[in-house]
Amino acid sequence: SQTIHQWPATLVQPVGSPLSLECTVEGTSNPNLYWYRQAAGRGLQLLFYSVGIGQISSEVPQNLSASRPQDRQFILSSKKLLLSDSGFYLCAWSVWRVQPEAFFGQGTRLTVV
């Protein structure tokens, strides 16, 4: 069966420090991969969307970047964190040719101090 791993679960980082969040999917091939951010008490903001290795669509210009070095690995990065980068980050995957729904990881709670 398919599973998604997202880590770390929580992270406290100082302003100006770098960031790397990792997401991996097991048990499937060629998934679409997503990074979302959820600010406290708010909805989901799509940050990045990838349909294949090296193919990244950026939805919101900001302080973050994403990479997909392998088919089932999706990494969210920042060179210098801002206070406004705090939030709950969610990775998700889907394989639209098989079934239309997306499946989510457990999320990473990032607090920038």
Added chain:
Amino acid sequence: GNSVTQMEGPVTLSEEAFLTINCTYTATGYPSLFWYVQYPGEGLQLLLKATKADDKGSNKGFEATYRKETTSFHLEKGSVQVSDSAVYFCALVQGAQKLVFGQGTRLTINP
């Protein structure tokens, strides 16, 4: 582009009350429609889905019917429980395109 609009929250109900959370969408063609649920501190879980017009998705006592004529996918439950307290998201996807979410509705059920 595609979009989803769901009712503003928060919604507060008493246990055993009837629940409706409205969701309408804008899309060309025939998207697949979903309801996701998010419990505190967790990721999103798929609650139910419908992939074509007039389909009814159901799970855990929740239901939603894909209404093409009104472009709606309202979530309903006949008798809510305290454990249903969560944030509910309506969403759609069309083929290989990106998943699109509504803004979420926070539901609180009081005993």
